[in-house]
Amino acid sequence: MENHKLYLYPIWLRIWHGINALCIILLIITGLSMQYGNIDYPLISFKTSVMIHNFCGIVASIGFVIFLVGNFISDNGIHYRFKIRGLYKRLFTQLMYYVFGYFKGEPKPFPITKENKFNPLQRISYAVAMYVLVPLVVITGLGLLYPELIFERFLGMSGVQITAVMHSIGGFFVSFFLMIHLYVASIGKNPLKNYKSILTGYHES
Amino acid sequence: MMKYCKPLLLVLYCFLSVIFNNLYAQNEPVPLSEDNLKCASCHGSKYYSFTNPLTEETNRKRMNPFFIIDTARYVSGVHRSFSCSDCHSYDYNSYPHPSELKLEPKFSCIDCHGGDETFAKYQFDKIEEDVNNSAHRNAFGTQFKCEMCHDLHTYRPVARDEHSKIKHIVVQDNQMCLNCHNDLSKYQVLTDHNKPELLTTHSWLPNQELHFLNVRCIECHTPTDDTIMVSHRILPKDQAVHLCSDCHSTNSILRDKLYKYAAQQSRSDNGYYNSVILNEAYVIGANRNKYLNIISLLFFGAALLGISIHIIFRIIKKK
Numbered sequence: 001m002e003n004h005k006l007y008l009y010p011i012w013l014r015i016w017h018g019i020n021a022l023c024i025i026l027l028i029i030t031g032l033s034m035q036y037g038n039i040d041y042p043l044i045s046f047k048t049s050v051m052i053h054n055f056c057g058i059v060a061s062i063g064f065v066i067f068l069v070g071n072f073i074s075d076n077g078i079h080y081r082f083k084i085r086g087l088y089k090r091l092f093t094q095l096m097y098y099v100f101g102y103f104k105g106e107p108k109p110f111p112i113t114k115e116n117k118f119n120p121l122q123r124i125s126y127a128v129a130m131y132v133l134v135p136l137v138v139i140t141g142l143g144l145l146y147p148e149l150i151f152e153r154f155l156g157m158s159g160v161q162i163t164a165v166m167h168s169i170g171g172f173f174v175s176f177f178l179m180i181h182l183y184v185a186s187i188g189k190n191p192l193k194n195y196k197s198i199l200t201g202y203h204e205s
Numbered sequence: 206m207m208k209y210c211k212p213l214l215l216v217l218y219c220f221l222s223v224i225f226n227n228l229y230a231q232n233e234p235v236p237l238s239e240d241n242l243k244c245a246s247c248h249g250s251k252y253y254s255f256t257n258p259l260t261e262e263t264n265r266k267r268m269n270p271f272f273i274i275d276t277a278r279y280v281s282g283v284h285r286s287f288s289c290s291d292c293h294s295y296d297y298n299s300y301p302h303p304s305e306l307k308l309e310p311k312f313s314c315i316d317c318h319g320g321d322e323t324f325a326k327y328q329f330d331k332i333e334e335d336v337n338n339s340a341h342r343n344a345f346g347t348q349f350k351c352e353m354c355h356d357l358h359t360y361r362p363v364a365r366d367e368h369s370k371i372k373h374i375v376v377q378d379n380q381m382c383l384n385c386h387n388d389l390s391k392y393q394v395l396t397d398h399n400k401p402e403l404l405t406t407h408s409w410l411p412n413q414e415l416h417f418l419n420v421r422c423i424e425c426h427t428p429t430d431d432t433i434m435v436s437h438r439i440l441p442k443d444q445a446v447h448l449c450s451d452c453h454s455t456n457s458i459l460r461d462k463l464y465k466y467a468a469q470q471s472r473s474d475n476g477y478y479n480s481v482i483l484n485e486a487y488v489i490g491a492n493r494n495k496y497l498n499i500i501s502l503l504f505f506g507a508a509l510l511g512i513s514i515h516i517i518f519r520i521i522k523k524k
Contacts, residue, residue: 034453034489046449050411098515103522147415164489165497172501176508183512187519 008117009201012070016063017198023060026052028175035168054145061138067130079118080127090120102187112203122184129177133170140167234280241279243298244289249276255300278359292357314351328433335430335437343441345395353395354381364434371419378421406442411449420452420459429458453489 009017030053033043044052071077093109098121101109110119118126143150143163151159185194197203237245247253247268254265279285289297292312296303318329336342341349351357364374383403385391392400410416425446427436451458 046453047409047411050449054411103518147412165494168497172497172504176504179505179508179512183515187515 004205006112006114006117006203006205007201008112008114008203009198010074010076011201012066012074013076014198014201016067016070020060020063020067023056023063024174024178026056027060028171028178030056031168031171057138057141057145060134061142064130064134064138079116079123080130082120082123082127087120087124091124094119094121098184098187112205117203125177125180129174129181133173133177136170137167137174140164140170143167235285237276237280238288240288240290245274245276245279247300248272248274274358282357282359282361284357284360314355314357331433332437335433339437339439340441341439348395353385375419375421378423379417382422409447424452424459 030044030049033049034046034053036043043049071080090110097106097109108119110116112119140163144160144167147160147163150163153159154162185198186192188194193204247255251268251270251273252265253268254263256263294306294309296306315329315333318324318327319333320330336349336351341353361377363369363377385394386400386403389400404413407413407416423435423439426440426442427438428440430436430438446452446458
């Protein structure tokens, strides 16, 4: 079989992805440590967790702005757009491939091309992650970093409480996304192939 | 001049009474008695006037700021029904005040409150024991007195008032500490040492301003004590709480300190740990929601199960 090499991930995207990945992992670990902190069994000391969490949060937030600008000025943004029409069918087709087709050795229903580097499931999950979840945790995170900016009370509840709960829920879904993302990236003939791609920029098929 | 003072004071009193009546509607202020009005005519403002019998001139002078009584707050304080002469010598009625009055020993709180069943719920004897073991008493002996923290003329038990907001309790209680620890002239009443800068000594504390506005100094600077509402045993700084997770955890000490009053009232928990704190604040680590925990565990469990099954099939298929 002929070996195709596609340059899918430009250098700015790979640097952003690497820094973002590191920050997200540290944010999840320190976030869990703070939220489930126990005097007797602290995973990481609360003070250290706060320090790391704040630092990584700020770096990831700056990174998010760079990602948005990058998507705006380059053509990378098109990979996060999807048509509603026929979406359900495309998602179902891709899901069936992961569940059955992949094991039967069927060809990929949505082969990777320069114009179409994500399959429909990736497209929608990446778009939700980057345009819904990350803005949610960035905005609520900034609110918790500067609580004086938050409404003192909203709908009879403490503004800080609402912000903190939204931040926790957003953080949970980002963690959930990361877990699935890391596993799905390992699906292929070689489990490390996609990991290598995001380092080198080239996708091999 | 003196003849205008009383009516002016009355007008001032009425005006401030209206304001304070709204603020502290649950704590009905009482008008100043005739005797108290006489004292307040001088000690109730920044300036006082008197007629000098030698020169027959009316003199207007500045009142020593430490001797000014906030009469508007006095009439809402716990001792509002007291006459000045109940605690101070009746001889103060004459002016100039006799100089030997300076040497007269003052009443201490325990003189009235100690060993009295009427005040049993306030546990004054336990408070006295705590104070005797506190860092202040150890450093300054009996020079350190109750009134250095509790202004007897204006004190209100805000924390025991069910209508009080936690923020009001925090402001009042922290002000007791800041009165000296943020004011060199008062701080040096007891010592010649330079006052430590609070912002510097607390520089290790993340989100310093947020902590100062939402918790009391005594949350960290007293031990947790189940036998009394507020421990008065101020700890030396090296024994104060430095471990964030003492508050930021499910078993937060805040529940047994700042929120002790509220925690004693029955409240629904709405699925939150330490839900009583949620009425006015959110403490990371102490306010997890049980239902969100269960839902998140179910999500992760389902995802892990799906991934595990997929991995097993991948391994089987590879063989």
